[in-house]
Amino acid sequence: MPYINKIRAITSLAALAVVIxxxxxxxxxxxxxxxxxxxSSQTTHTRYYGIGGxxxxxxxxxxxxxxxxxxxxxxxxxxxxxxxxxxxLVDRIRKTQPYNQNRLLEFLxxxxxxxxxxxxxxxxxxxLREEIARYDSx
Numbered sequence: 231m232p233y234i235n236k237i238r239a240i241t242s243l244a245a246l247a248v249v250i251x252x253x254x255x256x257x258x259x260x261x262x263x264x265x266x267x268x269x270s271s272q273t274t275h276t277r278y279y280g281i282g283g284x285x286x287x288x289x290x291x292x293x294x295x296x297x298x299x300x301x302x303x304x305x306x307x308x309x310x311x312x313x314x315x316x317x318x319l320v321d322r323i324r325k326t327q328p329y330n331q332n333r334l335l336e337f338l339x340x341x342x343x344x345x346x347x348x349x350x351x352x353x354x355x356x357x358l359r360e361e362i363a364r365y366d367s368x
Contacts, residue, residue, distance in 0.1 A: 320354040
């Protein structure tokens with residue numbers, strides 16, 4: 231019986247160490263990735279989500295808006311939404327994959343691909359409007 235109690239104690243300590251490590255990583259990612267950088271030509275807001283992922287919203291002075299969604303893992307697809315004229319409609323969607331010589335996975339242009347990818351563009355438009363509202367209120 232003492233042997234089993236010893237194994238339980240070791241297992242509990244190991245689990246506690248993993249949980250503490252997870253929370254520390256999340257805290258570090260959160261504190262390092264929630265920031266705003268303003269320059270004369272652009273303003274970039276970066277916010278943390280998930281375990282190390284981040285969303286970067288950039289607004290240039292010429293009304294160009296860019297959103298980069300990075301899941302934070304080495305094996306996940308990064309998505310970028312681009313609004314070129316400030317009409318809150320995403321004009322281009324780019325998806326890149328990690329660990330590949332040709333990283334571009336998908337490239338969609340509203341002018342050409344909207345009919346075949348309408349749901350994806352509508353979802354991207356809604357996400358862009360949410361990000362604009364989030365930072366316009368600050």
